[in-house]
Amino acid sequence: MVIRRVVVATLVAGISGAACAPEVTPRLSITMKGSDTLVQVATGWAEVYRAATDTVDVSASGGGSGTGIAGLIDGTVDVATSSREMKGEERESIRAKRGAEVHEHVVGLDALAIFVHPSNPIEHISLAELQRIWAEGGDLRDWSALTPGKSGKIVLLGRQNSSGTYDHFREVVCGKTAEGVHREFRGGVSELNGSSEVVEKIAKAPQALGYTGMGFNTPRVKWLAVSIRPGEPAVTPSIESVNSGAYPIARKLYLYTVGEPTPELRALLDWTLSPAGQAIVAQEGYVPAS
Amino acid sequence: MSAASNPFAPSLHELNKERITRRGRIITGLLALCLAVPVVLLLAVIFVEAMPVISLELIWGNATDKGRGGGLWGPLIGTFYLVITSVLIVSPLGVGAAIYLNEYAREGTATRIIGLAVTSLAGVPSIVHALFGLGAFVLFAGMGASVQAAACTIAVMNLPVVIAASREALGAVPRSFREACWNLGASRWQTIRTVVLPNAWSGILTGVILAVSRAAGEAAPILFTGAVFFKHVPDSGLARLLPYALDDTFMAMAMHLLVISTQVSNMPPERPFAAAFVLVALVLLINAAAIRMRMKLRNNRKW
């Protein structure tokens, strides 16, 4: 009997709730979707911007740079966050489907860092070695070939195939064959759905080697200095090395919008480049766009 | 004591059989324990790991710092609305289908095909439900990613649950009840409305409650049909209780747990455990209510 009353009461509450909700929250909503690299920055922006203005609601979600761009093509998101540059075909699709041009805004810089377990004796690595580890047809499988103090199969951790991080890393590290064909990743890489997952797993796996944005560094992992060829001076990821271009695997972080922005959208975009917005970028460990 | 002096003493053959039976009982008992012990152990582990952050603030507060702090109010209220909307959609359809199958339809090819459809629906993987929800509700019906799209997807997923429980409840009402009504001149629907449904009501409600618990726990169907990780929920006022419109995206407990256990860096480990604990506690409470209702029903039967 009591349960019956409770059920009826909740049903009534639910119906009136679902029916009434639209009137109670009449604020403008801006959807920001895309890169997992940027999702924490975007969430930080959403939280702070909400407090800063009173009329705009920003909702932030991840899924990979590809998702955000896909949403932009479909018209289901307002702002696509992306950790890679938009491809030519994607710009074409937007021109075709939404009849307007894409606007690109650079909101920060990022370095793709190579992470290992803190117990791993290795300190630096070269792009040439990385290519032999990560690219299809590569021959470097064991730690003993990289550093004398360690042996065992290298366990590879990366991002999923729609991630801008995945795309950028493949382009820089796997490179091209002599015929100019771009190499794919080798099989057997754990394709993780979020950048922090990469770091979390490496922290627990002494045999692991992984890549992800520098913003995800934690005291529980360590990153390697990267040189272009073995024996050359290796560069650690940092604000300076990214800005100077010395770190070989750096990239820009983008926001994409379609067509002329509405005043609210324009205000949001300008705010992300303001000191307040950029402070959040820096707070998450990335390099501010200035 | 030799067997010759006591004619009723068990023979060697019988002792052997007894020993085999005892062994069998122990082995199957241990296997049954294999079910019971992991549940209790795992739930205990979740509870212990979550203990540092269990408080009223966990339920009532908003998530802060991308889920690293604060509470679970946003996802909880989102799950609440999702479940209510989905149950409102699935209950009339499920109960109606059960009434049709039990009271109106004649045993034949039609009912066999419907039964087959219900069984197949029950076996569809949750990710395929997600694909269906995306294709049918979000895109084709134009609902976009929203509470209603997700609720419809989950309703389709729960249809077999409600139908099965309702059919059992309706089937348990003795035929004599219906015959008595018909003899008095009542039409079929009048019989159902006045005699069959009231007696089957508790069983039907059990099915609805089971649907509620499934709707609260599923993550895959809502991933692409409307759940998001962050959406602002006001800190006070009426809007706190009603933050999502039907055509809005929403936060949900299952989605929240998924994201904070895999995608937020530097997450203090108590937080995902706390979210898991709240979700499991919620689902188990709902199921316990269903089980209790079923036991009471069995005791209160008037026939």
Add this chain to the structure above:
Amino acid sequence: MSSSAGKRLGERAIEAFITFSGWSSILCMLAIFVFVLREALPVVPKIDFVELFTSTRWIPAPAKGNPAHYGALGLITGTLTTTLLGMALAVPAGLGAAVYVAEFASARARETLKVLIELLAAIPSIVWGFIGLMVIGPVVARVTGAPLGTNLLTGGLILGLMSVPVIASIAEDALRAVPDTYREAALALGASPWELVTRVLFPAAKKGLLAACLLGLGRAVGETMAVLLATGHANQIPTSLVDPVRTLTAAIAAELGEAPKGSDHYRALFVLGALLLLLTVAINVTADIFVRGIRTDGAKRAR
């Protein structure tokens, strides 16, 4: 007169709704097939089906200038191995527990175990995935020295734990459905309780037991969130028990959100979804045929 005519109209409307609900499950099932196939079909001519089943190169988002490859062999073996491992654990545990609950347990033990089994079944799959990731994974890594806690073994363990309640409850129903006359006859002939179970009940209930295992299998094959979190996401054919793997369901869940709608990648995922749908529906329909066998056999025996 007019009031009863009005009543007839209202009643007619309700009965129309009931009939519609009755057919709703068929509608839903057909709709799922239609929508999944509809999204999948356009890419089918472009897919090399030999490659789909024999190659592990799943490269839907290729590097500049390269063609896409849709080799799903790695994913298929991922699903196969995790499911087989899960079944290897769940079938003995489930059947053993069912035997214990049906034949050997005291009334109170039976009630407690049945409640525990139901609660085990109620735990949401995302929580299972979380348990695999945060609780069982680290234990497995420590015990076996595996490099990653999320691997085939962890995934198989979790799938096993999830399928056990399905198998146990349906097998228990099947064993209970064997008429008492069988038991009485066997005992009268001098069978021990264990012989009763193995020589009489198992053969008599074999259709139902098979159905139970099939339904457990269906659950394991279709499971999404648990394997998404617990298996490690490496698309490869596992060479050791602790290699990370990826299942069909996890691949769809992980990649669907990011594939642009209408692209080849998106449609290829729907192709995988269609394969999963066909497989699980086939498993469930087969199980249903066996279950119906119990009912008709029971009816025959009772005569």
